Amino acid sequence: MALMANVNRADRMPMSPTPQPAQSPRAELRDLRISFPLPDMSTLEVISGISMTVAEGEFVAVVGPSGSGKSTILRALCGLLEPSGGSVLVDGKPVSGPPPGVGFMFQKDALLPWRTVAGNIRIGAELGGVPGDRREERVASLIKLLRLDGFENAWPRQLSGGMRQRVSLGRLLAYQPSLMLMDEPFGALDYQTKIAMGKELLSVWEAERRAIIFVTHDIEEAVALADRVLVFSARPARIIADYKVMLPRPRHMRSMRGDPAFTRLTEAIWSDLALPE
Amino acid sequence: MAFTKTTSGATPSSTPGDQPAIRRRRSQWRSSPVLGQIAVILALLLLWELASHHLYNPFWGSRPSMIAERLWELALSGHLWMHTSTTLQEAGAGLLLAAAVGVPVGIGLARAPRLARLLDPIIMGLYGLPRVALAPLFILWFGIGLISKIMMSFTMVLFIFILNVMEGIRTIDQDQLDLMKSMRAGKMYVAWTVLLPAVVPWIMASFRIGVGLALIGAVVGELIGSNRGLGWYVESSGGQLDTTGVFSGLIVLMILAMLANYLIGFIEKRMIKWR
Ligand SMILES: Nc1ncnc2c1ncn2[C@@H]1O[C@H](COP(=O)(O)OP(=O)(O)OP(=O)(O)O)[C@@H](O)[C@H]1O
Ligand SMILES: [Mg+2]
Numbered sequence: 001m002a003l004m005a006n007v008n009r010a011d012r013m014p015m016s017p018t019p020q021p022a023q024s025p026r027a028e029l030r031d032l033r034i035s036f037p038l039p040d041m042s043t044l045e046v047i048s049g050i051s052m053t054v055a056e057g058e059f060v061a062v063v064g065p066s067g068s069g070k071s072t073i074l075r076a077l078c079g080l081l082e083p084s085g086g087s088v089l090v091d092g093k094p095v096s097g098p099p100p101g102v103g104f105m106f107q108k109d110a111l112l113p114w115r116t117v118a119g120n121i122r123i124g125a126e127l128g129g130v131p132g133d134r135r136e137e138r139v140a141s142l143i144k145l146l147r148l149d150g151f152e153n154a155w156p157r158q159l160s161g162g163m164r165q166r167v168s169l170g171r172l173l174a175y176q177p178s179l180m181l182m183d184e185p186f187g188a189l190d191y192q193t194k195i196a197m198g199k200e201l202l203s204v205w206e207a208e209r210r211a212i213i214f215v216t217h218d219i220e221e222a223v224a225l226a227d228r229v230l231v232f233s234a235r236p237a238r239i240i241a242d243y244k245v246m247l248p249r250p251r252h253m254r255s256m257r258g259d260p261a262f263t264r265l266t267e268a269i270w271s272d273l274a275l276p277e
Numbered sequence: 278m279a280f281t282k283t284t285s286g287a288t289p290s291s292t293p294g295d296q297p298a299i300r301r302r303r304s305q306w307r308s309s310p311v312l313g314q315i316a317v318i319l320a321l322l323l324l325w326e327l328a329s330h331h332l333y334n335p336f337w338g339s340r341p342s343m344i345a346e347r348l349w350e351l352a353l354s355g356h357l358w359m360h361t362s363t364t365l366q367e368a369g370a371g372l373l374l375a376a377a378v379g380v381p382v383g384i385g386l387a388r389a390p391r392l393a394r395l396l397d398p399i400i401m402g403l404y405g406l407p408r409v410a411l412a413p414l415f416i417l418w419f420g421i422g423l424i425s426k427i428m429m430s431f432t433m434v435l436f437i438f439i440l441n442v443m444e445g446i447r448t449i450d451q452d453q454l455d456l457m458k459s460m461r462a463g464k465m466y467v468a469w470t471v472l473l474p475a476v477v478p479w480i481m482a483s484f485r486i487g488v489g490l491a492l493i494g495a496v497v498g499e500l501i502g503s504n505r506g507l508g509w510y511v512e513s514s515g516g517q518l519d520t521t522g523v524f525s526g527l528i529v530l531m532i533l534a535m536l537a538n539y540l541i542g543f544i545e546k547r548m549i550k551w552r
Contacts, residue, residue, distance in 0.1 A: 078459045104459040110452040114474040114551040123470065127460040155551045175460055 024092030025053040026179050026211040033085030048236035057209035061222035064232025070215045074181040078104045103177030105185050109168040111156040118152040124174030142170040161188040180212045219269045231272045241272050339521040347525045363506040367495035371430020379438025387446035404436040409497050416502040430494035434487040445479030481545040488537040
């Protein structure tokens, strides 16, 4: 069976809100515009008209140059940032303030230094409405999943950067969001741990089918994990390509790397990023 | 596209989870400086004693042996405890009152930046005011009893708490607050899990600085109008040209400040294990 990466160039085929069945997409951006005021009274246009949808249970990766506005879009989706134009919808409802069921894993881990590993993960469980008597169990299972065993009672200052990131991932998973916004979640991990975490994330995702928007600088990681890869242009950000990843699931990291479809797709994204139009 | 910041040696079997358990307690006593500190103090006392015998007339500077004798007498007569407890009560009550008022006010001002900006000149003005100069006024208003001294201590320390707590809240990582917001945490939850723990070190630092200032407040109040307390004892001894009495009072004050500092350091270690 020939695996085809369905290349869908946005510049030739403008992204129109794809006709959806009765059910509304998990997240939707319509002609989103975001600009920031600069000290000299001018404005910095970061997002100039982005439209995209994320379906229920869909895993969407976003790649793009540094400073292009990837984090900014996640902040808008989470209601932490007021767009200057267009609209942001989560579960069909316009976002004003953080919507329920949306979990955000920041680029920085933002752990509370006065809470232990378990304590930080427990915050997700507490705010995610995990009932009191099930919290400890949930926290313990996440600690195991994230290979943090033995560090339950360690303070964040005693952790390596990658471990901190795993705790932050644990907090997100404990929150049990139906839409996960992940901003370079594996950016500080070594190669092995990154592959292992990717695998764990996929197994959690395959079991629970929560929609994910996954920002990364790692093209291979994006292709290996996601259903779709969006390529952002440099600032002001537009979507320059929207690739559907047709690789079969469950994905096997090792064999996938030899797959011509995998290589073709990473090559295509690579050239998109290297040659911005 | 740098993504491999390795966290451990890359042998296939070692995942970071296998690292040895963490040493949680740092050794406290092995390099304890207490013995050295005591030795220095004893050496200084010895020098003082010798100097008072050979270099100057003890009428002007007293001497440790005379001071020790005086303290012993005062302790036996019960006067030592009366003066000490009076000053302790004044300074302690002023300090605690300042914390009780200063911490919430500091948190409130930090969370309401508009109000803080409005009140900024007043706060800085009062903070800059030499509050020692308020003593006569407080004696006039509150009499020569406990209240006027508590108020002196209170005004000396209050702004330390307000300004420290405000600064502490200002230094909280905005990402931590945004993260709480993204998970729709309530105000009380945020106050309890983020704001309060973040300012605890700043509150403890305020106590540290505040102890000395609270004692100054109490003593100044006593110097100006009172009939008991260590400040009063120093002042009345001075009036009788009794330098041994003056030094006895000063030394007790020093010891109080020192002990209070140790106590706060001790509590601090218990409360801020995460640092
Ligand atoms: N609060 C803000 N005020 C002003 N400018 C901002 C603000 N937040 C972001 N920006 C600007 O918006 C642009 C996009 O930032 P953003 O953090 O979204 O980039 P990014 O794509 O996530 O980059 P990276 O891959 O490096 O994380 C940057 O040029 C940044 O300077
Ligand atoms: Mg970013």
